[in-house]
C-alpha cells in the first residue's frame with residue numbers, strides 16, 4: 001500500500017514535471033542568426049559588465065520582460081501574453097518609432113536568469129546622427145550571481161539587420177553602455193575588475 005502511494009506520487013510528480021517542460025518547450029525555437037532582407041546586413045555586438053552588488057538588486061529592476069522603463073526609458077504601451085513566458089510581446093511608441101518585441105526564450109534559477117527577445121523592424125533616432133533603421137534584431141541577456149552571491153555578472157549579445165553597419169553597431173554599443181552604467185549607478189554598485197572580493201574579516 002505504501003509502495004503504491006509512493007508510486008502514485010512519483011507518477012504525479014513526473015507528470016507535473018513533464019507538463020512544465022512541455023509548456024516551456026511549446027514556444028518554437030527561433031534562431032539568433034538573422035537572415036536579413038536584401039540591402040540589409042547582419043551585425044552583432046557582445047558586451048559584459050561585472051558589478052559588486054548581489055543579483056537581487058538587479059533582478060528587482062530588470063527581472064520582468066514587461067517592465068522595461070530601465071532599458072532606455074520607454075515603457076511598453078502594449079503587453080500581450082504572460083510576463084516572462086516565451087511568446088509574450090511588449091511594445092509601443094518610443095522616441096518617434098514603435099517597437100515590438102517577442103520574448104523567445106526565458107530561463108530563471110536561483111543564481112540567475114537568461115532571456116532572448118526578437119524585435120520587429122524599428123528606426124532608432126540618435127542624437128547628433130541620422131536615425132538608424134533595423135530590419136529586425138535579437139538580443140540575449142544574462143544576469144548571473146557570482147563570487148558567493150556578492151557580485152553580479154551581466155552579459156548581452158545583440159544581433160541585427162541594418163543598411164548602416166557602423167551606425168547599427170554604434171547604436172547598440174552606446175545603448176548598452178548608457179543603460180548598464182545608469183543601472184549600476186542607480187543601485188550604487190561599483191564596477192568590479194575581475195577578482196572576486198576578498199572577505200574583510
Ligand SMILES: *[C@@H]1O[C@H](CO)[C@@H](O)[C@H](O)[C@H]1NC(C)=O
Nearest residue numbers: 078089091098100101102120
Ligand atoms: C507586433 O508583432 C506581432 C508579430 O510578432 C504582430 O502580430 C502584432 O500585430 C504586432 N503589434 C503591433 C501593435 O504592431
Ligand SMILES: *[C@@H]1O[C@H](CO)[C@@H](O)[C@H](O)[C@H]1NC(C)=O
Nearest residue numbers: 129130131164166167168170
Ligand atoms: C550611418 O551611421 C553613421 C553613424 O555611425 C553616420 O555618421 C552616417 O551618416 C550613417 N549613414 C547613413 C547613410 O545614414
